[in-house]
Amino acid sequence: MIKFFLMVNKQGQTRLSRYYEHIEINKRTMLEAEVIKNCLSRSKDQCSFIEYKDLKLVYRQYAALFVVVGINETENEMAVYELIHNFVEVLDKYFSRVVSEILNL
Amino acid sequence: MPAPIRLRELIRTIRTARTQAEEREMIQKECAAIRSSFREEDNTYRCRNVAKLLYMHMLGYPAHFGQLECLKLIASQKFTDKRIGYLGAMLLLDERQDVHLLMTNCIKNDLNHSTQYVQGLALCTLGCMGSSEMCRDLAGEVEKLLKTSNSYLRKKAALCAVHVIRKVPELMEMFLPATKNLLNEKNHGVLHTSVVLLTEMCERSPDMLAHFRKVSLVPQLVRILKNLIMSGYSPEHDVSGISDPFLQVRILRLLRILGRNDDDSSEAMNDILAQVATNTETSKNVGNAILYETVLTIMDIKSESGLRVLAINILGRFLLNNDKNIRYVALTSLLKTVQTDHNAVQRHRSTIVDCLKDLDVSIKRRAMELSFALVNGNNVRGMMKELLYFLDSCEPEFKADCASGIFLAAEKYAPSKRWHIDTIMRVLTTAGSYVRDDAVPNLIQLITNSVEMHAYTVQRLYKAILGDYSQQPLVQVASWCIGEYGDLLVSGQCEEEEPIQVTEDEVLDILESVLISNMSASVTRGYALTAIMKLSTRFTCTVNRIKKVVSIYGSSIDVELQQRAVEYNALFKKYDHMRPALLERMPVMEKVTTNGPSEIVQTNGETEPAVLETKPPPSGLQPASQANDLLDLLGGSDITPVIPTAPTTKPASAGGELLDLLGDLNLTGSPVSAPAPQIAQPPFLLDGLSSQPLFNDIAAGIPSITAYNKNGLKIDFTFERSNTNPSVTVITIQASNSTELDMTDFVFQAAVPKTFQLQLLSPSSSVIPAFNSGTITQVIKVLNPQKQQLRMRIKLTYNHKGSAMQDLAEVNNFPPQSWQ
Numbered sequence: 075m076i077k078f079f080l081m082v083n084k085q086g087q088t089r090l091s092r093y094y095e096h097i098e099i100n101k102r103t104m105l106e107a108e109v110i111k112n113c114l115s116r117s118k119d120q121c122s123f124i125e126y127k128d129l130k131l132v133y134r135q136y137a138a139l140f141v142v143v144g145i146n147e148t149e150n151e152m153a154v155y156e157l158i159h160n161f162v163e164v165l166d167k168y169f170s171r172v173v174s175e176i177l178n179l
Numbered sequence: 180m181p182a183p184i185r186l187r188e189l190i191r192t193i194r195t196a197r198t199q200a201e202e203r204e205m206i207q208k209e210c211a212a213i214r215s216s217f218r219e220e221d222n223t224y225r226c227r228n229v230a231k232l233l234y235m236h237m238l239g240y241p242a243h244f245g246q247l248e249c250l251k252l253i254a255s256q257k258f259t260d261k262r263i264g265y266l267g268a269m270l271l272l273d274e275r276q277d278v279h280l281l282m283t284n285c286i287k288n289d290l291n292h293s294t295q296y297v298q299g300l301a302l303c304t305l306g307c308m309g310s311s312e313m314c315r316d317l318a319g320e321v322e323k324l325l326k327t328s329n330s331y332l333r334k335k336a337a338l339c340a341v342h343v344i345r346k347v348p349e350l351m352e353m354f355l356p357a358t359k360n361l362l363n364e365k366n367h368g369v370l371h372t373s374v375v376l377l378t379e380m381c382e383r384s385p386d387m388l389a390h391f392r393k394v395s396l397v398p399q400l401v402r403i404l405k406n407l408i409m410s411g412y413s414p415e416h417d418v419s420g421i422s423d424p425f426l427q428v429r430i431l432r433l434l435r436i437l438g439r440n441d442d443d444s445s446e447a448m449n450d451i452l453a454q455v456a457t458n459t460e461t462s463k464n465v466g467n468a469i470l471y472e473t474v475l476t477i478m479d480i481k482s483e484s485g486l487r488v489l490a491i492n493i494l495g496r497f498l499l500n501n502d503k504n505i506r507y508v509a510l511t512s513l514l515k516t517v518q519t520d521h522n523a524v525q526r527h528r529s530t531i532v533d534c535l536k537d538l539d540v541s542i543k544r545r546a547m548e549l550s551f552a553l554v555n556g557n558n559v560r561g562m563m564k565e566l567l568y569f570l571d572s573c574e575p576e577f578k579a580d581c582a583s584g585i586f587l588a589a590e591k592y593a594p595s596k597r598w599h600i601d602t603i604m605r606v607l608t609t610a611g612s613y614v615r616d617d618a619v620p621n622l623i624q625l626i627t628n629s630v631e632m633h634a635y636t637v638q639r640l641y642k643a644i645l646g647d648y649s650q651q652p653l654v655q656v657a658s659w660c661i662g663e664y665g666d667l668l669v670s671g672q673c674e675e676e677e678p679i680q681v682t683e684d685e686v687l688d689i690l691e692s693v694l695i696s697n698m699s700a701s702v703t704r705g706y707a708l709t710a711i712m713k714l715s716t717r718f719t720c721t722v723n724r725i726k727k728v729v730s731i732y733g734s735s736i737d738v739e740l741q742q743r744a745v746e747y748n749a750l751f752k753k754y755d756h757m758r759p760a761l762l763e764r765m766p767v768m769e770k771v772t773t774n775g776p777s778e779i780v781q782t783n784g785e786t787e788p789a790v791l792e793t794k795p796p797p798s799g800l801q802p803a804s805q806a807n808d809l810l811d812l813l814g815g816s817d818i819t820p821v822i823p824t825a826p827t828t829k830p831a832s833a834g835g836e837l838l839d840l841l842g843d844l845n846l847t848g849s850p851v852s853a854p855a856p857q858i859a860q861p862p863f864l865l866d867g868l869s870s871q872p873l874f875n876d877i878a879a880g881i882p883s884i885t886a887y888n889k890n891g892l893k894i895d896f897t898f899e900r901s902n903t904n905p906s907v908t909v910i911t912i913q914a915s916n917s918t919e920l921d922m923t924d925f926v927f928q929a930a931v932p933k934t935f936q937l938q939l940l941s942p943s944s945s946v947i948p949a950f951n952s953g954t955i956t957q958v959i960k961v962l963n964p965q966k967q968q969l970r971m972r973i974k975l976t977y978n979h980k981g982s983a984m985q986d987l988a989e990v991n992n993f994p995p996q997s998w999q
Contacts, residue, residue: 091237096273103239120539121503150475152468152508153428160418160425 076154077129077144082110084138113140123151134158183216184209186230193238206235217248225252226263233267246271246278253285261289261297265304274310283313290320298324299335306339314343318350325357330366337361337372341379348383355380355387362399367416367423370403374429381436388436397437397447404430404451408458419463431455431472438480445481452477456489467497467505471512478516491516491523498530503539510534510545517552528553532562535569547577551584559592563602571609578613582606586618596629600636608643611650619655624768626660635676637664642679645689649698655706658693661686662710663765666717683718687711691728705739708732712747716762726751881997886990887973891918892947894927894973896990898997908969908997910959916947918979925977927957932970936962947977969998 078097081090088106097105112124113133124131126144132154133142141158145151184192189209196202213228229248236242249271252264272279282304289301302324305317321343324336340354354376361373377396380387407422407430416423434452438445455473460466470493477490494516497509510531517524531553534546547569554562563585570581585606593599603622607614626636640657648654661668665686671678693699693707708729715725729751732744750758883897892914899909916922923946931937942957963969971990976983 088238096275099236099239099241106239117538119503121507121541123504123507123541125541150428150432150468150472152464152471152504153425155504156418156424156465156468 075146075148077146078105080106080109080140080142080144082106082113082140082142084110084114084140086110089139109142109144110140113142122155132158134162136162183212183224183228183231185227186234189231190234202238203240206238206240210235210240214244217244222255226257226260229263229267233263233270236270242271246276250278250281250285253282253289258294258297261300265300269304269307273308279308279310280312283316286313287317287320290317290324295329295331298332302332302335302339306335306342309339309342309346311346314346315350318343318347318353322353322357325354325361330364330369333361333364334366334368334372337369337376341372341376344376344379344383351380351384351387355390359394362396362403367426371423371426371429374400374426374433378429378433378436381433392437392441392444397434397444400430400434400437401448401451404434404455408455419465420460421463421465421469424465424469427455427469428472431469431476435476435479438476438482440481442481448480449483449486452482453486453489456486456493461496464502464504467500467502467508471497471508474512478512478519487520488523491520491527495527495530498527498534503537503542506534506537507539507542507545510542510549514545514549514552517549521553524549525553525555528558528562532565535565540574543573544577547573547581547584551588554588554592556592556594559588559594560598563589567602567605567609570606575613578610579615582610582614583618586621590621590625596632597635600626600629600632600639604639604643607650607653607656611653614652616652619652622656623659626656627663627765627767630767633660633664634667637661637668638676638679641668641681641686641689644693648689648693648696651700651703654693654699654703658690658703658706658710661690662706662713665710665714669718683714683721684724686714686718687721687724687728690714694728694732701737701739704737705743708740708743708747712743712750713762715751716759882994884990884992884994886912886971886992887975887986887988889986889988890979890984892916892922892975892977894975896993898994900997906962906964906966908961908963910961910997912957912959914947914955914957915951915953916949917951919949920980921949922947922977922979925955925975927955928974928976929959930972930974931961932967934963934965934967935969938962963998966999969993 075094077093077095079090079092079094080088082088086107091102091106093102109126109131112126112131113135116124116133122133124133129144129146130149130151131142131144132151133140134155135141141162143154143158145154193202193205196205209231213232216224216228225248229245229252232242232245232248236245245267249264249267252260253268255261255264268279268282272282286301286305289297290305292298292301302321305313305321309317321336321339324332325340327333327336344351344354358373358377358380361376362370364370364373377391381391404427407427410422412420413422416426418424421427434444434448438448452473456470456477459469459473461470474490474493477486482490491513494509494513497505498513500506500509513524513527513531531546531549534542535550537543537546547566550562550566566581566585566588570578570585573581585602589599589602593602603625607622626633629636637660640653640660644654644657648657665683668681668686669683671680690707690711694704694711699707711725711728715722718725729744729747732740733748735741735744750761754761881898881900883895885893886896887894893916895913895915897911897913899911900907912927914925914927925942925945925947927939927942929937929939938960940958940960942955944955947953947955961969970993972987973990974985974987976985978984
């Protein structure tokens with residue numbers, strides 16, 4: 075099950091967040107900060123799946139933007155990885171100018 | 180009042196803020212503007228304001244004052260208003276707020292709206308944040324929409340149904356008739372959501388699962404999957420050359436749930452799984468995602484062995500791939516399958532060991548766990564070398580786990596005692612400070628048990644701490660050994676290695692520096708002090724020095740050290756005659772066989788955990804009829820739990836002649852068809868007893884004996900031997916009391932020579948009534964593989980006439996038929 079879907083930039087500013095489970099609003103900001111910290115500390119040749127508390131984070135980096143999805147153990151990590159790319163492609167198709175603007179930010 | 184700014188401009192303004200404080204200021208200003216606009220009840224700009232509010236909420240600022248506005252927007256007739264209103268409801272409202280119930284009526288009306296997009300919005304919102312009351316009210320509408328011909332609505336209704344089922348599981352039956360035709364759709368959206376709905380139903384209710392298996396859902400799914408794979412390029416659903424991989428993965432997951440523990444379903448899907456496994460392209464991540472799901476499915480259902488081997492080979496191929504994600508995924512799956520398909524996974528051992536050297540932390544951890552699972556008697560030397568090298572170079576968070584794993588593996592598979600000790604030494608010196616605390620006593624026990632290696636061990640330990648005594652577990656073990664075997668060290672008797680010349684003073688030097696050092700923990704100091712004391716009997720010329728050291732610590736600040744020092748001082752002064760006896764060599768500690776970790780056996784998706792647990796001793800009385808039940812104990816499926824008489828599970832302390840009583844067997848009385856769950860130890864006692872009654876020769880005429888008769892307490896032994904396992908003798912003891920008063924808290928303990936194994940079952944009670952009016956019965960099982968003469972030492976403790984009585988006796992009059 076997907077627990078949350080985040081788009082965060084390198085400075086830690088949230089560009090998009092969607093939570094599928096209720097989390098307190100102040101905990102959300104903390105969660106986002108920790109998640110981006112985990113993702114930023116990874117190098118290019120490390121795998122895209124991080125274990126974080128009792129969840130797995132699947133992240134993908136597009137220029138300065140990280141798309142991070144939090145899943146639990148019933149999900150197929152690689153399918154979610156593919157889903158992220160699908161999502162970005164959809165955005166690109168419908169909002170092409172805007173998306174390239176986001177990705178360069 | 181000027182028109183409120185658009186969302187886009189707000190975003191642009193916020194992004195220009197350079198600090199957190201600036202951003203907060205902008206947002207507060209805008210919130211104030213929005214609030215006053217809400218107060219004015221302005222219909223035209225409400226939608227814009229709520230949109231901005233939602234953005235600010237996403238950034239983490241409170242936005243609860245917008246909830247009612249969302250409701251007003253939902254009630255409006257304009258689509259743009261409704262759209263923002265529903266979005267706001269999904270983000271800001273949930274069942275914790277009472278306001279949300281007000282939405283129910285709006286949603287109900289919108290579910291019956293003429294425009295499909297409005298209906299879609301309503302379905303979306305209900306499926307996102309509907310509470311159980313709302314779901315109950317609106318489930319009928321959702322079900323109606325599930326049967327409509329509009330595929331846009333059908334797919335949304337299916338997802339909404341998933342949420343309804345999650346919130347109110349009782350409504351599941353309501354959606355059952357609608358599911359009949361769900362899979363006949365061509366539209367992939369509907370197919371996908373229908374599969375999600377079916378998956379949710381099957382996971383939640385075993386009845387539904389059985390129903391779907393009967394309704395031959397599997398052939399339908401197989402057909403759909405086949406179409407997906409076989410069909411040519413379809414631009415709508417193509418992702419890097421594969422047609423709708425997301426749907427394929429979902430279908431595979433549903434097949435997994437349907438096939439688990441079910442032979443017919445598993446058989447029906449064998450072919451398609453093999454087809455998917457061989458036909459999917461693996462050059463891109465998409466293909467690998469599908470293969471991964473396929474492998475998981477194959478492993479979980481009752482597949483044939485050829486298919487399983489195919490799955491493991493796929494995983495092996497994954498391991499060789501350059502992509503880290505795939506390697507990670509492969510290692511995870513291999514870890515899950517290593518229990519069942521051990522041999523197949525062994526083939527990939529070298530690749531797995533290579534992954535230990537990977538840079539990625541997650542991969543290293545997986546590889547380490549998998550390596551431990553793969554160690555066996557044949558490869559232990561090679562694997563240990565790799566693992567020790569890994570221990571050297573890994574991150575600190577791994578060291579503790581790695582060290583414990585190495586100890587366990589070494590204990591199970593050590594090819595020789597010397598190798599075992601060498602390995603332990605290596606671990607202690609490389610990761611000494613990360614070793615867990617319970618490792619130290621285990622190691623000490625191991626060292627005492629390898630009698631011929633004492634000299635070698637103590638020499639190596641001495642050399643190890645000579646250079647560096649900061650690693651506490653190492654120092655503790657070393658001090659203990661030096662204390663015990665110091666005389667061997669000084670006499671230079673080592674056979675295995677070049678003996679080193681050490682004088683008694685040098686040994687005492689090192690122990691004293693451990694005592695003084697700031698790096699030593701309190702526990703370590705205790706070890707060192709005790710070691711110095713023990714050396715007073717082993718060494719000859721330095722006794723005065725030892726006396727001095729001990730008396731210095733008599734005034735130590737550390738209470739533990741002080742107590743020890745004072746007591747040792749007393750030993751020197753008042754009890755000098757007892758000192759040699761007290762400080763003599765520790766006897767070999769009997770290894771407690773039930774202390775090992777349990778083994779969880781996983782066979783083809785079924786798990787039968789066999790856990791050895793310690794249970795507290797029973798305080799109440801057990802019915803006397805259980806004595807008869809004990810006789811039938813292992814003869815079939817009515818297995819009663821066995822509770823130990825005494826909770827001793829620690830290794831016997833010094834001078835322990837009484838063996839630890841192996842009472843810790845938990846034979847679960849659950850209705851498991853396999854008679855006894857596979858228990859790690861002791862297997863030999865249960866080998867012959869699995870499915871037939873043990874006691875075939877009750878009347879075979881082994882004479883019973885009176886083992887003990889003193890002070891009115893008489894204990895009789897009656898014997899039984901098993902046909903199937905002739906090394907096992909079962910002794911039933913009967914204790915009777917001929918005095919005028921009851922004997923209470925009666926505890927019977929027994930010890931046998933080392934070549935035997937003993938198991939004591941629970942007694943019928945702990946009170947022996949007076950005047951021979953009743954007896955306590957207890958069963959002892961003795962394993963005598965070498966057919967040696969049976970001897971037993973027994974210890975009886977009980978309360979009689981208000982005083983505690985205790986007696987030791989030896990039983991030598993066993994009839995020859997009981998052990999020959």
